[in-house]
Amino acid sequence: MKSAIRNNIRELRAAQGMTQLDLAELIGVTRQTVNAIELDKYSPSLEVAFRIAQVFSVPLDRVFRYDAPPACRR
């Protein structure tokens, strides 16, 4: 099931010529976890999310955005 949290990690990574393994080593997770995050299948912890933003030197909301399900929207 896809998470309601979307991200631009793939684009940010491609812009810096970084592989999934490079990013995984920098943020301290496995390559499979980076892949799952990129596919919106897994929502990382807040700590990992901040580490990703720090690696790309961008604010957190440039990396992740929350697409609330219709029931949650006001």
Place this chain on the structure above:
Amino acid sequence: MSTLSFQEKCLYAELIGTVAFVGVLLAFAARASSTLYAYPRALIAYAVIYFGYSFVVNRRSRFKSGDYLIDERDWMIESKGIRASHNILVIGVVYLIIRIVDAPTLSATRIFNRLLVILVLSSVARIVQMLRLYQASV
């Protein structure tokens, strides 16, 4: 580069080991004239093998922690797998208690036999649930 993570490789090894254990036990039970002590011994052997394996895997994952063999996602998947395993254990133990209360003459061999089946089933449930979650890329 392998597409399987360290945890997935361990799970496949565990699944093969469990199937081999059950195969050997069934082959022994089919040939042996008496299985009086076979199930208690098999239960102990299963527990020793399982805890030995867990000890080795935990040591390796701690030793290689700098290479990030295990992370938060692995822990989350493991907790979901353990939950599935506990569900089977609870159902199995309740079933076993009902059987014992229902038939107090139930022999110790039969109780060990059922206990072994419950343990193997709960272990398989955990492995299958975890592999399913890994396959789904959760």
